[in-house]
Amino acid sequence: MSQTQNEAVISELLAGCIVDLLADYGVDASPVVPPVSPSEMVSVVGFTSGEMRGNLAIAATYDFFESTNVISAQPTEEQVRDWAGELSNQLLGRIKNRLLAYDLVLAMGTPMVITGLRMDVGKRRTGIAERQAYLSSKGSIEAWFEATVESGFVLEKNESAVDLSQSEGDLLFF
Amino acid sequence: MSKKVLVVDDSATVRQQVRLALAQSGFDVVEAVDGVDGQDKISSTPDIKMVICDVNMPRMNGIDMIEAVHATGRHAGLPIVMLTTEGQPALIQRAKAAGAKGWIVKPFKADLLVAAVQKLTA
Known part of the structure; x- marks a missing residue:
């Protein structure tokens, strides 16, 4: 039961966060059944806490990260790699902030961007293994979330903590 | 003359x-790649009017950088706004x-960021 519930929470959070994040950058993405286009660039960020540890990755073609780049219409390869890393960083940050409502505080690593041909993720046998794919006018993108969860830990929403995190883009003045 | 803003x-x-x-x-805009670089740029660029700073960075994170900068006393009044994925x-x-003056969760809205910088550098 706890495994099913944890997977359901992560699945919902991942789906909501990636669609909203891409929308913030002007990319309307719709879910499709994975796998989609073979990935040429993957950005991976690790995370850890007492209860859950694992990795989040986003994977797409080079063209996807090039065409969605926010700083140049003709970015250099270095700019494309940095953008892929930043996008995965912001996606995990967004999920992390939503998980505060479940009394889970993750510590994040820094992104690692890998390039190659036809990159894919293997099927995980234990823990959470969420794989989602999205189509947009800029191409397709996949998100992979894998985690090991401490035995007995269940992601349950703490209603009193729901509004703890600040919304993306909002400015909080002290 | 343009006002100088450091982004870390x-x-x-x-x-x-x-x-x-x-x-x-x-x-x-002056750029720094982490907290150590940010601290160096603040020390070596006396006309910086404001700092926009990430939290999670290699070598020195943004909050440690603010604490170090304000601890010197020389830059106690320098406005700093955090721009981060953290919430x-x-x-x-x-x-x-x-001593930070504000907090923005990425991605930022350009108009809000500019308004904040205009307010804090006025």
Whole structure:
């Protein structure tokens, strides 16, 4: 039961966060059944806490990260790699902030961007293994979330903590 | 003469996004790649009017950087706004206690960022 519930929470959070994040950058993405286009660039960020540890990755073609780049219409390869890393960083940050409502505080690593041909993720046998794919006018993108969860830990929403995190883009003045 | 704003972030994409937003409003942007570099730039660039700073960075994080900068006393009045993926209340409170003036969770809205910079550098 706890495994099913944890997977359901992560699945919902991942789906909501990636669609909203891409929308913030002007990319309307719709879910499709994975796998989609073979990935040429993957950005991976690790995370850890007492209860859950694992990795989040986003994977797409080079063209996807090039065409969605926010700083140049003709970015250099270095700019494309940095953008892929930043996008995965912001996606995990967004999920992390939503998980505060479940009394889970993750510590994040820094992104690692890998390039190659036809990159894919293997099927995980234990823990959470969420794989989602999205189509947009800029191409397709996949998100992979894998985690090991401490035995007995269940992601349950703490209603009193729901509004703890600040919304993306909002400015909080002290 | 343009007012100088320091942006401290390990992502070149974010530094460039901030540069583009502020340059359009007449600000001059100086960049630093982490907290150590940020501290050096603040020390070596006396006319910096404001700092926009990430939290999670290699070598020195943004909150440690604020604490170190304000601890010297020389830059106690330098306004600093955090621009980060973090939204954890404990971190926000720590930044506030260290002397930060504001907090924005990425991605930022250019108009809000520019308004904040205009207000804090006025």
